[in-house]
Amino acid sequence: MKRSIRRYRPDDRKAVLAAFRSNVPDHFPASEEAWLRSALDEPDGPFFVVVEGKEVVAFGGYELSDFYDLGTLVFGLVRADRHGTGIGRMLLAYRLLHMAGRKLRPRWVTVDTHAHTAGFFQRCGFEILARWPGGYRSGRERVDLRFELTDEAVDRLRAG
Known part of the structure; x- marks a missing residue:
């Protein structure tokens, strides 16, 4: 089946929230839905x-720092x-290449x-910086x- 990536639109909201919920509780705690809703708004x-x-x-985005030479991946799901x-690898590569094409291209991308x-x-080329046992409010371990x-x-x- 053909896949494509495009910018998020407000009419995608229902499908994005459903995709998020399909990953609860294995990949996201339900409490993060409020943050997702806020980010979409x-x-x-x-x-x-x-x-x-x-x-x-699938859904995901990124943020660029105005001060640091840094991009941050958000909500890859x-x-x-x-x-x-x-699909996850495809979306990740797309977001990294999108950042690379920006005028203020970041040197580092964190997640x-x-x-x-x-x-x-x-497996996609990231290196671990830190592990935080109980680093999320949900009690889950956080890996930077x-x-x-x-x-x-x-x-x-x-090159793919």
Whole structure:
């Protein structure tokens, strides 16, 4: 089935919230839905959706720091029934390349995630910076990772 990535639109909200809920409690605590709703209402950076056929199956975005040479990934999520299909990797590469194309391209891209998804980011070239047992208010372990957005890394992302 054909997949495409485009900017998030307000009419995607229901599908994004459903995709989020499909990942509760395994990948997100239910309490994070309030943060997602707030981010959708007042985004601090661009958001994107992956569309498969006519269905929104993934969502994520990023924020850029005005002060630091840094981008931060936010809300990378794939609908639970589509895990393991390459959609997450596709969305991650798209967001990294989108940042690389910005006038103020960040040198570093960071993400914080739960311990059970940190391996995905490591396989995609991120390195672990820190582990925080109980680092989230939900009590889950937090893992901070970073990716250096060099010209060589951008070339690898473009090559697929």
